[in-house]
Amino acid sequence: MSSADSKVVYRTCSLCEACCGLAIRVESGHVTEVRPDEDDVFSHGYVCPKGIAMGEIQEDPDRVRKPLRRTPSGDFEEISWDEAMATVAERLAAVQSKYGHDAVGVYYGNPIIHNHGALSLRKALLDVLKTHNVFSAGSQDTSPRFATSYYLFGGSLVTPVADLDRATYFLCIGANPLVSNGSALTAPNMRARLRAIQERGGKVVVVDPRRTETARFADEHVAIRPGGDAAFLLAMVRVLVDRGLLDDDFIAASTTGWDDVSRRIADLDVAAASELCGVDSATIERLAVELVEADAGVAYSRVGTCNNRYGTLASYATDLLNIVAGRLGRVGGWMFPTPAFDSTLITRMPGSDGHARWHSRVRGLPETLGDLPAACLAEEIETEGAGQIRAMLTFAGNPILSTPNGRRLAAAFESLEFMVSIDLYVNETTRYADIILPSAWTLKDDHVDLLVAAFAVRDFARWSPPVLELEDGERSDWQILLDLIKRLGGGPSGRPVVDSILGVAERFGYEFNPTKLAGYLLRLGPHGDRFMPWSDGLNLDKLKAAPHGIDLGPLRPGLARLQHRDGRVRLAPEPIMKAFDELMVELRSSSPTDEVLLIGRRELRTCNSWIHNAPSMVSGRERCLLYVHPEDAERAGVADGAEARLESKVHSGAVRVHVTDEMRPGVVSLPHGWGHATAAPWQSIAGARPGVSANDWTDDQDVELVVGQSILNGVPVRLNAMH
Ligand code: SF4
Numbered sequence: 001m002s003s004a005d006s007k008v009v010y011r012t013c014s015l016c017e018a019c020c021g022l023a024i025r026v027e028s029g030h031v032t033e034v035r036p037d038e039d040d041v042f043s044h045g046y047v048c049p050k051g052i053a054m055g056e057i058q059e060d061p062d063r064v065r066k067p068l069r070r071t072p073s074g075d076f077e078e079i080s081w082d083e084a085m086a087t088v089a090e091r092l093a094a095v096q097s098k099y100g101h102d103a104v105g106v107y108y109g110n111p112i113i114h115n116h117g118a119l120s121l122r123k124a125l126l127d128v129l130k131t132h133n134v135f136s137a138g139s140q141d142t143s144p145r146f147a148t149s150y151y152l153f154g155g156s157l158v159t160p161v162a163d164l165d166r167a168t169y170f171l172c173i174g175a176n177p178l179v180s181n182g183s184a185l186t187a188p189n190m191r192a193r194l195r196a197i198q199e200r201g202g203k204v205v206v207v208d209p210r211r212t213e214t215a216r217f218a219d220e221h222v223a224i225r226p227g228g229d230a231a232f233l234l235a236m237v238r239v240l241v242d243r244g245l246l247d248d249d250f251i252a253a254s255t256t257g258w259d260d261v262s263r264r265i266a267d268l269d270v271a272a273a274s275e276l277c278g279v280d281s282a283t284i285e286r287l288a289v290e291l292v293e294a295d296a297g298v299a300y301s302r303v304g305t306c307n308n309r310y311g312t313l314a315s316y317a318t319d320l321l322n323i324v325a326g327r328l329g330r331v332g333g334w335m336f337p338t339p340a341f342d343s344t345l346i347t348r349m350p351g352s353d354g355h356a357r358w359h360s361r362v363r364g365l366p367e368t369l370g371d372l373p374a375a376c377l378a379e380e381i382e383t384e385g386a387g388q389i390r391a392m393l394t395f396a397g398n399p400i401l402s403t404p405n406g407r408r409l410a411a412a413f414e415s416l417e418f419m420v421s422i423d424l425y426v427n428e429t430t431r432y433a434d435i436i437l438p439s440a441w442t443l444k445d446d447h448v449d450l451l452v453a454a455f456a457v458r459d460f461a462r463w464s465p466p467v468l469e470l471e472d473g474e475r476s477d478w479q480i481l482l483d484l485i486k487r488l489g490g491g492p493s494g495r496p497v498v499d500s501i502l503g504v505a506e507r508f509g510y511e512f513n514p515t516k517l518a519g520y521l522l523r524l525g526p527h528g529d530r531f532m533p534w535s536d537g538l539n540l541d542k543l544k545a546a547p548h549g550i551d552l553g554p555l556r557p558g559l560a561r562l563q564h565r566d567g568r569v570r571l572a573p574e575p576i577m578k579a580f581d582e583l584m585v586e587l588r589s590s591s592p593t594d595e596v597l598l599i600g601r602r603e604l605r606t607c608n609s610w611i612h613n614a615p616s617m618v619s620g621r622e623r624c625l626l627y628v629h630p631e632d633a634e635r636a637g638v639a640d641g642a643e644a645r646l647e648s649k650v651h652s653g654a655v656r657v658h659v660t661d662e663m664r665p666g667v668v669s670l671p672h673g674w675g676h677a678t679a680a681p682w683q684s685i686a687g688a689r690p691g692v693s694a695n696d697w698t699d700d701q702d703v704e705l706v707v708g709q710s711i712l713n714g715v716p717v718r719l720n721a722m723h
Contacts (some may be wrong), residue, residue: 010037010547011464013051014114014442015607017452018181018188019460020047021548022054024443024467031055031443031467041551042460046189048181049605049616054443056614058468062683063424064438066473075681076426076436081475084435089487091418091434092129095391102361105133105380105389108371109397110608112136115442116341116450117478118395120514121492123352125481126370128490132358133380133389136371137608140402141303143368143707144312145184147355151573152319154563156353156369157344157454158336160319161185162300163555164193164457166332168202169294171287173318174229174304176212179602183302186449186456191217193457202294205287207232207279208304209599210627210669211662222287223664226597226714228277229301230310230583232284233317235273237324238265239288247326254559255323257572264580272587278664292325296332304599308714312706313579323569329559336561339453340461340538340552341518342525348563355707356575361387365708373708374403375700381412391418396439396477400429401609401675404698404710405650410678422480425613426682428675428693440474443467448518448543459552461527463515463543478514515540527552579705594666595716596632598648600694601671609673612686624674624691625658628719632666633659637721646670647718648697654722655692668719670694672712 006027013020021040025033034055038045057063067084068076079087095103106129112118126134138146146156153159162170164187175183177190187193194204194217206215207222207229215221224232240246241262251258274281291297299321305314319334327333347353347369356366360376362383372380377399381389392413400406400413406428413419413432421430422437430436447464470476475483482492492512506512519540522528529537543550564570605617612618626646628638638644640659645652646668655670663669672694680687695712702711 009465009467010040011443011467012447012449012462013047013054014447015050015054015611016181017183017186017455019043019186019449019452019456020051020188022047022051024055026467029468031058037548039548041549042456042458042462043188046192050607050611053611053614053616056616057611058441058443060613062613062685064426064436066438068426068436070434081473084437085483085487088420088435088437089484092391092393092420093488095418096129099388099390100386101130102133102387103390104129104131105135105377105392106131107374107377107392107394107397107399108136109395110137111396113451115477116448116518117445117476117514118481119450120517121478121481121485124485124490124492128485128488132367132372134371135374135377135399137374137397137402138371139368139373139375139708140710140712141306142184143371143373143709144306144315144704146369147312147707148315148319148576150353150355150369151576152316152569152571153561155344155347157347158561158563159184159455160322160328160334160336161455161457161555162298163296163332163335165196165554167197167296167298168200168332169291169297170194170197170202170204171207171291171297171299172205172214172218173207173233173299173301174306174314175300175302176208176214176602178214178217179212179604184455185300185302186452194218203290209664209667210601222279222283225276225278225664226599226667227308227310228279229305229308230313230317231273231587232277232279233299233301233314233321234265234268234583235270235284236288236291237317237321238268238270239285240292240324241265243289245289245292246324250326250328251324254328255569255571256566257570260572260577261320264577264584267584269587275591276587291321297325298322298327298333304713307704307709307712309704309711310579310583311704311709312576313583316576320571323571328569329557331557335555335557336559337454337456338459338526338552338556338561339456340459340525340527341448341450341453341521343451343454343521344563345521345524361385365703368707373703373710374399375703375708375710377403378405378409378412378700381416390416392416392420394419394421394423394429394433396423398427398429398609401673401693401695403700404695404712405700406675406693406695407651408700422477425610425679427610427679431679431682437480439477439480440470444470444474445476446515448515450518450521458554459527460549461522461538461543461552462549463540482512575706582705596719597667598694598697598715598717599667599669599713601627601669603671606671606673612674612676612689613683615685618685618689622656622689624656624671626655627658627660627663627669629663629665629667630659630661632668632719633657636719638719643722645720645722646697647720648699648715650699651696653692653696668717
């Protein structure tokens, strides 16, 4: 269907890391159809159901469209932008003037990584607030990856990815890319990419406590015990050492610290590791040999390996395995992308990157890339004393559903003196806000892949125009943030010299615009024109003339992206070696638990916690179910489809059970991002099928050893029939 004012806009989907190209039809100012962009240079016509649902989210009648103020009854009333912004600036400033800078806490949700406008103003906002109490969704899934990259390669965003399109052996641990569409691995159409490995005569192996969608597709599934990944991976390294299968030349030429590591590896007993991880020694040995003897083998691990006690050690062990097997920087192996918009140009600036530069006040947990672990947010609000958080700003985040012990955090939010949320919805978290500032959302802004292209399996560049125009009374995320920064006395970049230049420019009519900043990154980046008119490098004008994007070719071999001055990988960073030593103690002393362990689960139609109000995302069968192995169900006396009582250290509540042999015995799985009952008054679709929040059962006091990441996998629970 089309009409005179109908047009199709080609656009990157910004819901997840896969960066699929969409063709969005707009008629009379409304999205009427979302289809795959068959000509997109990166996704070649692939999309998932979430991308198709972007129109539903855009047109959702339950979305907040005007600033809201909470009333004494707990409902909300509309107010003007001016009144809302003035109130927010005044209340935040008042809290800081009374209690100090750290009295304002900030929480960023996952969508900021797909939002170049908000990302470019993150530092400016934090510079004007001058608070150390900054939290983000990254400490639920990615801080171990950032810290590992920071220590090994010199930058948190200098992260190798599996060169899937040329690999012939893919060992996938704690990840379900057929459903997640890749994490720290930007790769649309994972099914086709994995099938291509098999068609090249290669092999796909999935290591996961559940026979996931990816595991069912793979050539082999290994059902590991939750939390055993680091032991499993380090035991594989031990096998390579014992069999003389190391790439000694690469280790000697390109790394430092191997002596420290090899001493520890020599002490690691494969049989003890096997007992801890629940994978027999023969399988560990066979997989290690297969990986190294394949023409192009690569190991990849993600979220499932990160959010347990040894999360950073598991990320490190994945890198270590690839490195000693000689797969780092090699075609078909563990390779560094060369992104067009080079976000490392920002993280290389003094003070922008690091780990443990400051610690949380109450428990002393370290920051990673500027964020404290969200597991300590509730105690920072509750615990009296200097530095106590008295006011919060949340940006596109729902920490009550996505961080551990969400019920405790909800009570903490209720005690705040002031809270402001920049968000599309009144949700389980923003319902505690005094003021909600609604963004016009991504389709009314242009888009560049500023951050996630740093994880792409092929280099590419795209600029997407706005799909719809901003209407009167609507504001982009970055416009809201910029207004707030200015009202709080800051400038748009957070750097005094740059801000004074921008201030002069503004007086001559040049408005700050984040896309212009992104354009500078593009021109200064590895594919850019360096501002030379005769260069055939990239600039924004060239991207704008290529609506389906520009392909920049396969990943480049080598280690040119390394940021350590000596150009070598540092294999023995002290914080990670300490975690290694703790694992060695556990391997020598303890026997594995026989408790039932709770793990999370990713659903294809779930984008963390926030798209369940789109009808197509919740239609069909019930999905918020506890998966239980038949043996565990029988022991607990629960039947398929029945309700059961699930108990952990912090919560006891009812769950609906699905009995399935895809679970490893002794492991149960609940998807995250559900639990919408308290948002039901404002989200009619999500509220009608609320499910339960997995983070009601997770414990904010149990954290990972190096970065303090939340432990969301391997949580001890008890399962009983309802009485
Ligand atoms: S896979 Fe991710 S980027 Fe692609 S359509 Fe789905 S949500 Fe969008």
